Amino acid sequence: MKLYxxxxxxxxxxxxxxxxxxxxxxxxxxxxxxKGDWKAPAYLAKNPMGKVxxxxxxxxxxxxxxxxxxxxxxxxxxDKGLAPTDARGKADVARxxxxxxxxxxxxxxxxxxxxxxxxxxxxxxxDEARAALGLADWDRFAPVLDAQLAGKDxxxxxxxxxxxxxxxxxxxxxxxxxxVAKHRNISAxxxxxxERASWKA
Numbered sequence: 001m002k003l004y005x006x007x008x009x010x011x012x013x014x015x016x017x018x019x020x021x022x023x024x025x026x027x028x029x030x031x032x033x034x035k036g037d038w039k040a041p042a043y044l045a046k047n048p049m050g051k052v053x054x055x056x057x058x059x060x061x062x063x064x065x066x067x068x069x070x071x072x073x074x075x076x077x078x079d080k081g082l083a084p085t086d087a088r089g090k091a092d093v094a095r096x097x098x099x100x101x102x103x104x105x106x107x108x109x110x111x112x113x114x115x116x117x118x119x120x121x122x123x124x125x126x127d128e129a130r131a132a133l134g135l136a137d138w139d140r141f142a143p144v145l146d147a148q149l150a151g152k153d154x155x156x157x158x159x160x161x162x163x164x165x166x167x168x169x170x171x172x173x174x175x176x177x178x179x180v181a182k183h184r185n186i187s188a189x190x191x192x193x194x195e196r197a198s199w200k201a
Contacts, residue, residue, distance in 0.1 A: 002027045004046065004054040010172040012053040014066040015073065017164050020198035022077045067097045070161040082161050089156070096148075096155055096162040104145065105169045107137020112176040138178050142186065145170075149185035153192060167193045 003019075003026045005012040019026045031037040031052055038050050047054040047064045055063045055072070063069055074083035084090050111134030118124040145166065148155060155162045170190055174180040181187055193199050 001025075001058055002029055002056040004029045004031055004043065004052055004056070006031050006033060006052045009052050010168050011051075011066040013168050013171075014164055015053055015055055015069040016201075017168070017198045018070050018073045018082065018161060020201045021082060021164075021196075022073060022080050024073065024077075067101060067161075067165050070097070070165055074161050081158070082164075084156075084158075084160065092156045093160050093162045097165045099144075100166045100169055103137065104141045104166065107134045107141060108169055108173045108176070108178065110134030111138065111178060112172065116176050135178070138173060142173075142178075142180075142183055146183040146185045149189050152185075153189070155189075163189075163193060167199075 001019075001024065003012070003015055005016070005028050007030065016026065016028075031043070037043060038052065043054075044050055046056065046062050049064060051064070053064070053066060053069070055069045057063075063072055071083065074080070078085065084093055111131055114126045114128075114131035114134065118126055154160065155166060167190065170180060170186060171193075174190075180190065
């Protein structure tokens with residue numbers, strides 16, 4: 001099973017962590033953005049979005065969008081228990097993964113693009129107004145996550161792909177300078193995630 005990836009991409013971390021949890025060995029194909037690997041016709045034939053990651057199973061099945069990869073990998077190995085099998089459990093995990101993609105991650109990525117990507121990689125000035133929008137989203141949605149984690153070790157009660165999906169976003173938020181530490185429940189949860197062998201790997 002191949003994962004077309006880039007070591008900087010938080011999205012590419014999700015399937016790597018999930019595979020480590022499941023004991024799956026991935027053949028990592030590192031794409032060099034400086035060389036334009038992501039725009040090459042051969043890669044666009046696998047992922048028309050021209051982004052990472054892309055998962056290629058050993059039978060040639062191709063999948064992009066990292067949350068979908070988590071679902072696919074977990075469902076291929078139901079014995080590992082990373083995805084619920086009951087209707088409510090499935091809906092709860094899906095709810096937090098969709099919430100992350102639609103709300104929390106959107107704000108974090110907006111902030112990161114303005115504060116890190118543009119000045120450090122593109123040589124462009126930060127648009128402070130857009131960075132402020134990303135920060136406002138973080139300040140709005142992080143308390144929702146913090147409240148969900150009150151009295152819980154894991155987002156949906158038991159460790160699942162929802163923890164991987166949202167945890168990667170929060171780890172990236174901390175890396176780009178958003179204040180994670182002020183949210184006590186999130187901070188404790190991230191401490192538990194970072195202690196997992198899959199996360200360290």
